[in-house]
Amino acid sequence: MSFINKVTTLTEYITIKFFYVMFFAVIINIFLRYVLNINYIFMQELVMYMHALIFLFGISLCIKDDSHVRIDIFSSKLNKSARKLIDNIGIIFFIVPFCFFILYESTSMITRSWSMLEESSEPGGLPLVYVLKSSIYIFSLLIFLQAVNKLLGSK
Numbered sequence: 090m091s092f093i094n095k096v097t098t099l100t101e102y103i104t105i106k107f108f109y110v111m112f113f114a115v116i117i118n119i120f121l122r123y124v125l126n127i128n129y130i131f132m133q134e135l136v137m138y139m140h141a142l143i144f145l146f147g148i149s150l151c152i153k154d155d156s157h158v159r160i161d162i163f164s165s166k167l168n169k170s171a172r173k174l175i176d177n178i179g180i181i182f183f184i185v186p187f188c189f190f191i192l193y194e195s196t197s198m199i200t201r202s203w204s205m206l207e208e209s210s211e212p213g214g215l216p217l218v219y220v221l222k223s224s225i226y227i228f229s230l231l232i233f234l235q236a237v238n239k240l241l242g243s244k
Contacts (some may be wrong), residue, residue, distance in 0.1 A: 097153055100231055103148045106186040111139030125167045130213040138221055145224050149231035152184075153238070180236045195225045 114136045121127045167175070199222050201207075208216040 091238075093234050096234055096237075097150070100146050101150055104143055104150065105140045107142045111136055111143065114139065130209070130211045131215050134209055134211070134215045135163070138215065138217070141221060142224055145228035146231060148228065149235045152232060152235040176193070177240060180239055184232060184236045186234070188229045191225065191229040195222070195229075199223055199226060 113164045114132055118129075118136065121129065121132070199219075202219040202222045205219075206216070207218040207222070208214065209218060
């Protein structure tokens with residue numbers, strides 16, 4: 090099993106676990122709020138964090154499975170080699186530069202956040218905003234790894 094496939098398997102595993110955490114946090118939050126009339130900000134933020142992480146990590150899984158959005162009106166009429174060529178052009182000219190752009194543009198925000206160990210602006214919120222912002226790096230690296238995997242022809 091290649092390094093990229095191991096990372097993909099780990100990403101899939103973690104993303105599924107994030108979904109379960111989010112699901113149960115929503116259920117607990119609803120119960121606390123509407124049955125016991127208790128509201129915890131950190132629970133609301135936990136749901137928001139899990140939602141963000143599911144999407145940020147899940148995007149690379151969509152690329153792996155070819156379940157991302159594309160214009161099927163055109164691609165369905167093309168043969169397999171033409172679709173592969175268009176996919177490779179898209180990867181080289183759009184996905185890879187996008188990944189590097191995200192890494193470049195988010196660096197100052199993430200380093201600033203880590204330097205002050207940024208916390209939630211809400212009283213009682215999670216003190217982990219810097220961790221959430223760091224997931225932007227992971228998002229970009231996961232997409233880049235999937236792009237490389239597609240270019241190398243692995244599934």
